[in-house]
Amino acid sequence: AQKVTQAQTEISVVEKEDVTLDCVYETRDTTYYLFWYKQPPSGELVFLIRRNSFDEQNEISGRYSWNFQKSTSSFNFTITASQVVDSAVYFCALSDPGTYKYIFGTGTRLKVLA
Amino acid sequence: NAGVTQTPKFQVLKTGQSMTLQCAQDMNHNSMYWYRQDPGMGLRLIYYSASEGTTDKGEVPNGYNVSRLNKREFSLRLESAAPSQTSVYFCASKNTLGGLNQPQHFGDGTRLSIL
Numbered sequence: 606a607q608k609v610t611q612a613q614t615e616i617s618v619v620e621k622e623d624v625t626l627d628c629v630y631e632t633r634d635t636t637y638y639l640f641w642y643k644q645p646p647s648g649e650l651v652f653l654i655r656r657n658s659f660d661e662q663n664e665i666s667g668r669y670s671w672n673f674q675k676s677t678s679s680f681n682f683t684i685t686a687s688q689v690v691d692s693a694v695y696f697c698a699l700s701d702p703g704t705y706k707y708i709f710g711t712g713t714r715l716k717v718l719a
Numbered sequence: 720n721a722g723v724t725q726t727p728k729f730q731v732l733k734t735g736q737s738m739t740l741q742c743a744q745d746m747n748h749n750s751m752y753w754y755r756q757d758p759g760m761g762l763r764l765i766y767y768s769a770s771e772g773t774t775d776k777g778e779v780p781n782g783y784n785v786s787r788l789n790k791r792e793f794s795l796r797l798e799s800a801a802p803s804q805t806s807v808y809f810c811a812s813k814n815t816l817g818g819l820n821q822p823q824h825f826g827d828g829t830r831l832s833i834l
Binding site: 611614638640642648649650652655657696704705706707709710711712 | 750761763813824
């Protein structure tokens with residue numbers, strides 16, 4: 606069975622601190638995609654990044670970086686020098702290759718304090 | 720570019736009432752999805768439609784029905800609303816012809832309260 610675990614329910618940091626959000630997944634498929642979404646207080650879901658199972662290169666986009674490790678089935682998300690605007694709920698999701706459905710984690714609420 | 724549009728944004732119902740949540744996308748996507756979001760439970764799939772004319776159950780389909788009216792529209796119906804269906808509902812669409820790597824695009828959600 607496929608599963609996504611985000612063990613951190615809520616994280617609080619002070620502005621300018623670095624923070625890492627953990628995502629651990631389970632799947633028997635050899636081809637799959639992982640995604641991160643951001644849900645700010647306004648409620649919409651914003652796509653951040655996707656990563657396929659054959660590409661283990663880390664990715665950096667500004668203050669955001671993602672570390673994908675197949676050996677540990679993890680796809681962690683780091684925000685460097687956090688800002689108040691980063692306060693949101695962040696979801697990790699795994700794409701089912703047969704049906705294109707997503708399996709979502711339960712989300713991590715990040716609070717960045719000024 | 721509107722993307723995925725959900726109506727209404729807010730609704731309050733009494734137990735037993737029926738209601739249809741509407742969703743439309745203008746991105747020519749073939750797959751559409753309905754999720755519910757509850758505190759501490761993430762997003763759970765209710766129903767999805769892989770292509771026009773097909774619908775399938777997701778993780779939590781009980782108490783809901785769906786209709787894929789055409790390629791653009793995918794509606795979710797509560798026939799007899801129950802307080803347990805109080806939630807935020809999200810519609811999403813995806814271009815599956817582009818493969819697994821295409822992200823789902825989400826609407827802004829419908830906040831539904833059942834009294």
